[in-house]
Structures are given as C-alpha cells and as structure tokens.
Amino acid sequence: MVSRTAGFITISKEGRGGMQYEIKTIYQKYLMTVNCYLLKTPSGFILIDTGLPKRRSDLVRELETAGCKPGDLKLIVITHGHLDHNGNTAYLREKYDAKVAMHGGDSAMVESGDMFRGVKGLTVAIVRIMLPLVGMSRYDCFKPDIALEDGRDLSEYGFDARVVHVPGHSKGSIGVLTAEGDLFCGDILGNTDKPAKTTIVDDSVELDASVERLKTLGIRTVYPGHGKPFRMDQYAGGLGVQ
Numbered sequence: 001m002v003s004r005t006a007g008f009i010t011i012s013k014e015g016r017g018g019m020q021y022e023i024k025t026i027y028q029k030y031l032m033t034v035n036c037y038l039l040k041t042p043s044g045f046i047l048i049d050t051g052l053p054k055r056r057s058d059l060v061r062e063l064e065t066a067g068c069k070p071g072d073l074k075l076i077v078i079t080h081g082h083l084d085h086n087g088n089t090a091y092l093r094e095k096y097d098a099k100v101a102m103h104g105g106d107s108a109m110v111e112s113g114d115m116f117r118g119v120k121g122l123t124v125a126i127v128r129i130m131l132p133l134v135g136m137s138r139y140d141c142f143k144p145d146i147a148l149e150d151g152r153d154l155s156e157y158g159f160d161a162r163v164v165h166v167p168g169h170s171k172g173s174i175g176v177l178t179a180e181g182d183l184f185c186g187d188i189l190g191n192t193d194k195p196a197k198t199t200i201v202d203d204s205v206e207l208d209a210s211v212e213r214l215k216t217l218g219i220r221t222v223y224p225g226h227g228k229p230f231r232m233d234q235y236a237g238g239l240g241v242q
C-alpha cells in the first residue's frame, strides 16, 4: 500500500509483518538538480546522499521539518563519491552525530574532496576549471565510518534493505534495494528526461553489466539521484545525462 503525508510516501508491507518505511524526496537545485532521500523507519531516519553544498541550509530545514533531530539520524548512505551527492556529508555527520556508509571504491574521492582524483583527460581539465565558477570546486573531505559491500544487509539500522554494488558510473557506486523492491540507485540510472542509463562513464563494461544485473533483481520503483522516480519496467535501455 502507498499513501502520502507531509512530504513522505509511506511504503507498507503487504501480507507480511515487520517494518514499514516512509520516503521523502529532498529535491535540490543550484545550477543543477539532485535528489537526496530521507527514509523514516520505526527506529529513526536514514539519509541517502547529502546534495549540493550551496543548499545546506535548505537540507537542514527539510530534515527539521521531517522531525529528524540530532540523534535521530541513524545512518547516512552515500551512493557514490561525486560532489553533487556529498556536498553536506561532513557537515551532517558532525551536526547529527551520524555514521556515514559508502563503498570503498569511492573512498579516495571523498577523503580528498576531489571527485576526479586519479582521472585525467581534457574534459576533466575543463570541468575542474568550471566547477569553482558555480561554487563547487571541492567539498568537505570525510572518511567514511562504514565500508559497504555488495549484499550488505541494512536491517540492523531498522531498514529492511540491502546494498547492491553497481560500478560503472564510478568504481564505488551502490544502490540500496529495499525488500519491497524500491531501489535508490544514485546515478547509474536517472530520469531527468526519461528513464535512462548514465552517460558519465568510468567503465562502460562494468556499467552495462551493472544495468543488466539491476534488471534481474525484481525492482519495482527506481529513485534516482537526478530526476523523478520511475517504474523499472519504464526503463527501455536508453541513455541520459546524470
């Protein structure tokens, strides 16, 4: 059953006892758009990605409006190391005394505050020059508290979900797949125009393998880092920009 109250969509278990959760999309816009997702579970809140550094006060206000106070945020899950998903990670960890969990494949990026660490090429050089112009040169570095690997069960945080490692957009990209079939996918898939695979590629072979794997996991709804949620069966295999 799905119902909507105060910005949250409630996902209830059908025919099974146990935990339900509510999903609040925190949409941010500052020259680009990105989504963070706040999950309300019976034992507290989980935040997936932390968004744009220029939208910090908006994000804090959204958490407060949702009733998430310091001590209530059990976990911050980072889908991957890119700046637009990590602009407030270090800040929120400190403010909310929350643990930060992500895959080790992207930890060098976040520990250096440089999403292009080790990546070369003309496009990267141009983007490095452009980012400060939009106020996004580097982000606050942080060291993740928890290294997530494929299959990691998050139920110890009150959230009946598991980690799916989906490299290709970055080495450490992950999705979070709930028992109900909701996937928080970071940037591997997006829906800014239509449901599509990312065009920003770290490794195209890995990316294709990750997308093929997602098709086999019984995913119902995809909550992307960019764009609106969509049903997995709406994804036809095309390309998009995330």
Ligand SMILES: [Zn+2]
Pocket: 080, 082, 169, 187, 242
């Ligand atoms: Zn990304």
Ligand SMILES: [Zn+2]
Pocket: 034, 082, 084, 085, 187, 225, 226, 242
């Ligand atoms: Zn992104």
